[in-house]
Amino acid sequence: MTGARHGTGSGWRRWAGEMRRILPLLVACLLALASPGVTAAPTPTPAPGPAPAVAGLVISYGDGAFSYATIPLDGGHMDGMALLKASGLTVLAIDFGGYGQGVCKIEVVGCDISACRQRLCQTADRDSPFWRYLLAGDSGWVMSPLGATGMTAEAGRVYGWSWSGGGGAPPDMPLMTLDQVMARSGFDPESSPLHPAVRTTGRMPAAMVGPAREAYLGAAVILLVLGAGGIAVVRRASSRARTPAP
Amino acid sequence: MRLATFDVRAWMAWGGSAFLIALLARNPFVLVELGMVALIVRASCVPPERLRGIGWMLRVAPLMLAIGVAFNVLTVRSGDRILASLPAGWPIVGGDLTWNALAYGVVSALALFVLLLIGTTLGALLRWIDLTRMLPQRIAPLAVAGSVAWVFLPELARAFTDIRETMQVRGMPLRRPASFLPLVVPLLAQGLERAMTTAEVLEARGFGGVSGARHPQRTGGADAALAGGLVALAAATYDLFTGGRIAWPVLAAAGVAGLTFGLVRRPAAGVPRTRYRVAGWLGRDTAVCLASAVAAGVFVWRWMTQRDLLAFDPYPRLVWPAVDLVVMLALPLLALPAVIVAYGPGEE
Numbered sequence: 226m227t228g229a230r231h232g233t234g235s236g237w238r239r240w241a242g243e244m245r246r247i248l249p250l251l252v253a254c255l256l257a258l259a260s261p262g263v264t265a266a267p268t269p270t271p272a273p274g275p276a277p278a279v280a281g282l283v284i285s286y287g288d289g290a291f292s293y294a295t296i297p298l299d300g301g302h303m304d305g306m307a308l309l310k311a312s313g314l315t316v317l318a319i320d321f322g323g324y325g326q327g328v329c330k331i332e333v334v335g336c337d338i339s340a341c342r343q344r345l346c347q348t349a350d351r352d353s354p355f356w357r358y359l360l361a362g363d364s365g366w367v368m369s370p371l372g373a374t375g376m377t378a379e380a381g382r383v384y385g386w387s388w389s390g391g392g393g394a395p396p397d398m399p400l401m402t403l404d405q406v407m408a409r410s411g412f413d414p415e416s417s418p419l420h421p422a423v424r425t426t427g428r429m430p431a432a433m434v435g436p437a438r439e440a441y442l443g444a445a446v447i448l449l450v451l452g453a454g455g456i457a458v459v460r461r462a463s464s465r466a467r468t469p470a471p
Numbered sequence: 472m473r474l475a476t477f478d479v480r481a482w483m484a485w486g487g488s489a490f491l492i493a494l495l496a497r498n499p500f501v502l503v504e505l506g507m508v509a510l511i512v513r514a515s516c517v518p519p520e521r522l523r524g525i526g527w528m529l530r531v532a533p534l535m536l537a538i539g540v541a542f543n544v545l546t547v548r549s550g551d552r553i554l555a556s557l558p559a560g561w562p563i564v565g566g567d568l569t570w571n572a573l574a575y576g577v578v579s580a581l582a583l584f585v586l587l588l589i590g591t592t593l594g595a596l597l598r599w600i601d602l603t604r605m606l607p608q609r610i611a612p613l614a615v616a617g618s619v620a621w622v623f624l625p626e627l628a629r630a631f632t633d634i635r636e637t638m639q640v641r642g643m644p645l646r647r648p649a650s651f652l653p654l655v656v657p658l659l660a661q662g663l664e665r666a667m668t669t670a671e672v673l674e675a676r677g678f679g680g681v682s683g684a685r686h687p688q689r690t691g692g693a694d695a696a697l698a699g700g701l702v703a704l705a706a707a708t709y710d711l712f713t714g715g716r717i718a719w720p721v722l723a724a725a726g727v728a729g730l731t732f733g734l735v736r737r738p739a740a741g742v743p744r745t746r747y748r749v750a751g752w753l754g755r756d757t758a759v760c761l762a763s764a765v766a767a768g769v770f771v772w773r774w775m776t777q778r779d780l781l782a783f784d785p786y787p788r789l790v791w792p793a794v795d796l797v798v799m800l801a802l803p804l805l806a807l808p809a810v811i812v813a814y815g816p817g818e819e
Contacts, residue, residue: 315551315787329786443799448503451504454803462812
């Protein structure tokens with residue numbers, strides 16, 4: 226019995242020694258599991274090498290056109306929406322109260338305000354496009370679990386925007402490392418201070434420009450003629466209404 | 472000589488076209504032109520005894536403008552022309568206010584005003600009794616019941632005033648909310664009494680009665696058309712709201728055709744009504760219908776093929792709105808009723 230107790234004490238000491246060795250690893254695992262980033266979404270893979278204080282953006286306009294942007298973070302807090310706006314691209318976004326902001330249009334691709342207010346550009350068809358915020362994961366792009374306003378941009382990572390519909394990640398979205406984005410956007414990491422860089426490839430829909438002066442002249446003539454004719458018609462109708470019946 | 476009048480169906484066609492254009496267009500040029508057309512028709516065609524001034528609409532217009540502009544400016548922070556900046560820390564309203572948002576708000580308010588102008592013009596032009604007579608006999612009782620129910624609203628307001636004055640002369644002033652409680656019972660009793668009286672009056676005039684001959688004709692085809700039309704309309708609605716993978720316009724057209732056929736062909740169960748004044752359809756009614764159809768058709772064609780020309784999107788860059796001269800040349804066709812009233816033959 227004593228031998229057994231002795232033997233048990235020796236096993237206990239061995240077990241305690243093992244535990245002492247793996248305890249830091251266990252604690253590290255528990256801390257990692259408890260952090261919200263792991264439970265919320267797959268963590269985007271940081272770029273290899275010394276991570277510059279910049280984040281990358283890949284924007285797919287859905288018709289073979291892409292924008293690549295590199296934005297310096299300057300150590301400040303920047304959410305996904307601020308990152309997009311800091312890229313220099315023209316962004317149309319509207320407030321949704323506590324939900325943050327929704328993107329209606331990037332450059333000329335998207336929808337107008339009224340359609341955006343209704344369903345963020347989407348129709349009842351689940352395949353109809355809208356602006357989706359994506360995170361670069363190990364196995365490809367994944368949909369962000371939160372809106373862009375609720376996600377903090379981290380240095381060394383690449384984020385994506387895609388004008389597409391349906392479920393899952395868009396297949397035409399190229400998965401890129403930060404170095405590739407920096408190269409495609411024409412970013413100069415040596416410059417001081419760092420400036421955002423953006424470059425667009427592919428053919429974008431033409432932006433709406435104001436019509437020619439002749440068209441305005443024609444519209445003015447039509448409105449003037451209608452106004453003058455309308456006054457004449459109303460005066461004639463009024464005088465006829467006042468004319469007593471014979 | 473009386474001014475020329477138009478059939479209620481012609482006015483419905485005119486109103487349908489004008490409403491369609493006002494609802495779809497967000498182009499300031501189109502909206503201004505449509506508003507001018509509605510004003511011309513209103514001033515020329517509405518009989519003087521039914522023509523209410525537009526002073527109240529002009530008083531409402533700044534309110535609509537203020538609401539439209541404030542809502543848009545405070546909720547949309549995009550645009551290339553900054554008007555002012557509020558501290559970002561202010562909840563909801565903090566951030567940049569832009570001229571782009573202001574321009575869009577003004578155009579939205581203009582669209583609302585034009586819709587109101589068309590609606591009030593149409594309301595003054597239509598004689599509701601004529602509209603009820605145009606309905607197929609099968610659904611006429613429903614329309615009569617609806618109009619009787621609608622008449623009860625002013626009757627109720629009048630009864631409320633009567634009872635309140637009666638209580639006041641008896642020394643029961645209505646000052647606090649609790650003092651309104653004794654008013655409820657007589658108001659309810661008076662309402663029930665009026666409802667009973669109306670029901671008896673309608674019953675005495677044979678409303679809802681059944682004729683002796685119980686449907687000698689077969690109604691199977693009409694019933695099938697009604698059922699088929701309803702099913703087609705339901706399918707079209709489902710298809711439209713789930714992405715339009717099937718041809719929903721075809722289904723909708725089939726549904727409307729089936730319902731129309733069924734309602735027209737199915738004999739009514741009630742006693743046939745005698746009409747002493749039959750509304751005539753004249754050439755000028757046809758002209759107004761054709762002009763309205765052409766104006767709406769041209770607009771829809773351009774809207775489907777050149778939608779950018781009929782929209783005004785000041786985001787992200789504030790540029791001058793586009794001009795579609797084709798639509799602007801077609802819109803004055805909607806002023807044809809005014810031209811006929813002013814220069815056409817009148818009624819003896």
